[in-house]
Amino acid sequence: MHSTVRPGRHAPAGPAPYAERKHARWDREQVLTAAAFLTPALLILGVFVLYPIVNAGYISLTSWNGFDPVKQFAGLDNYVRLASDPEFWNSLLVTAVYATGVCVLSVVSGLAIALLLDAPLRGRGFYRGVYFLPAVTSSVAAAIVWKYMLDPAGFVNAVLAQFGIAGPDWLQDRWLALGALTLLTVWKNIGFNAVLYLTAMQALPVGVYEAAQLDGASFWQRLRYVTVPLLSPMTFFVVVQALITSFQAFDLVYVLTGGGPRGGTEVLGMFTYRTAFRIGDFGYGTAIAFVTLLLVLGVTLVQWRASGSGRADR
Template sequence: MSSLQTTVRPGAGLPDGRRRPRARQRYDRDQLVTAAVFLAPAVVVLGVFVFYPIVAAGQISLTSWNGFDPVKQFVGLENYLRLAQDPEFWNSLLVTVLYAAGVCVLSVVSGLAVALLLDAPLRGLGIYRTIYFLPVVTSSVAAAIVWRYMLDPAGFVNALLAQVGIQGPDWLQDRWLALGALTLLTVWKNIGFNAVLYLTALQSLPHSIYEAAQLDGASGWQQLRHLTVPLLSPMTFFVVVQALITSFQAFDLVYVFTEGGPRGGTEVLGMFMYREAFRLGDFGYGTAIAFVTLFLVLGVTLVQWKLGGAEGGDR
């Protein structure tokens, strides 16, 4: 008799050729105890310094409290309903959205441009990388003060414009110019951080695909557009989320640079929350603003994450 050889395929015997489910990995008691012991300190720290403050702040947002009275008057969702009817809140939200959009776009463009320059074979490259990273380690208060003096009507920027016969405006007294200047200040402050992120991603890209593109006659611009930019999309997503969070949490730069002016033109949500809670003493309302900001950031981040995942699946 001739021997028959039977080939067993994965999923044989199951309908539609599906694979058998893998058995769930089991851990013994000692492993679980060891994991619990190592995780316990982190869980305690997160519980005390993260989760408990969030829960306590959520309770405060449902009260009317001036920050000093030991008794907090429960008002339910009144603070959130008040937000929906407050024109100052909607102005602050609009300012924050415009500010965040500008910061996100310019952070991606400037960070990638600087990273491409720093990835080039230049002499003294370490010095250039240090120079571009200096704004990151510079004090935010000091940077805002210097920029405020530069944009003064008699400051450095208007003096340069006067040299070419242009009369410079009062930058910080026009709401749109002030918002644009604040956006540029934020991008300049974080350009070194974004450049380092992109530079790290650039240096991890495979060189073989660029060699193949060169053999096919692709120009430098075509390689950048069709290879570099798509391959850097995960890092771009991270830079956008980081810039978004930075914009919605902005306070120190705004406080020193413009104090929310002129006429609310740069009053981002952080400044609006500070004014309501610490200047006007309405901590319940201020905490409600903080929670709305938190949910907005989470919502936009989740949308970006879903879109980024869908695009990644299409590729």
């Protein structure tokens, strides 16, 4: 006799189909494989990145001098002290002016050099190597050369003297020294920015330019209405890179001006170094570093939203 299922009742569920059991086994294998590959990287990230950040955050809440075995907890005193420290506000102003100049000139110079290198020139490979040479040059060596060039008896003033112009003492004037530091930073990274723009330009659709040419658009019209808008994601990246470089600046400042004259080039990185390692106030210096981190994150998020990268396509 054959068993029948009464109406209104369901037959007992049997074993899962073979395809479903095999798919579940593959999922477990993929998770285990991913975990095996990610674990070493996560350990390195945790030991060398996350732990130092957490430890530095704790130090910023202390009055530690860098040598005592006991770190005396001070709470938010270091951050309250920042709000009324004129040296901090001077350093913040210097960094803001410096970062603005570096960001604007990095975009303009990088795009201009990329346009030149993208043109059908003879020996383009040689020119690309020449423009990229500053990026692989030692920062200390570059700053020393610029320091000698900007000396009152240096190369720059000697050239100006040939035209009957008395050159100033570039590194002893607050704004001239900051301008020289800005130009040095832009020159140091001009090859890197040009390569970024050149790579992005070579990936742009050719059909858009052909259509613009058929419509009678000139070179400057194609540059303004086609190239620049299409390169906006790369421009955002270049600006963020220049911003981070400006807020982390130390070696070029230390060698070229040492933060002088009279704090005229003392960016936040230099101020942090002087506070922590010269004065010995590691707690306060670490608080400055954390405020710098928050400023970089905030400005980056604002730029990200302003550029439209934070909005989903509709």
